[in-house]
Amino acid sequence: MHDISIKKVNRGFVVTVGCQTFVFEHDKDMFQAMRDYWKDPEAAEKKYVTDKPKFQIGLSFSLPNMKALGAALKSTAEKEKEHSKGIAQEFARRP
Numbered sequence: 001m002h003d004i005s006i007k008k009v010n011r012g013f014v015v016t017v018g019c020q021t022f023v024f025e026h027d028k029d030m031f032q033a034m035r036d037y038w039k040d041p042e043a044a045e046k047k048y049v050t051d052k053p054k055f056q057i058g059l060s061f062s063l064p065n066m067k068a069l070g071a072a073l074k075s076t077a078e079k080e081k082e083h084s085k086g087i088a089q090e091f092a093r094r095p
Helices: 027-039 041-048 063-093
Strands: 004-009 012-017 020-024
Touching (some): 004 027, 012 027, 027 041
Antiparallel strands (some): 004 012, 012 020
């Protein structure tokens, strides 16, 4: 059995078992995985450790949110570019 670390985060839990890291959105899923591991570590590793990463996209990463984030970042980048250009022009005018 490996060392286990459970960290509560904003939208779930980050669980480290040995060198493997797992993310659970719901506590009931995390507790079930822990029960499985304590009952039979080898079977739990076969069940939860895969060669392919599993991704579950939550509402915070929905397409409309990503488009809004992209627009906000673009707007911020454009503002920063204009600000930098203004600073450069100001320094160019100085004797």
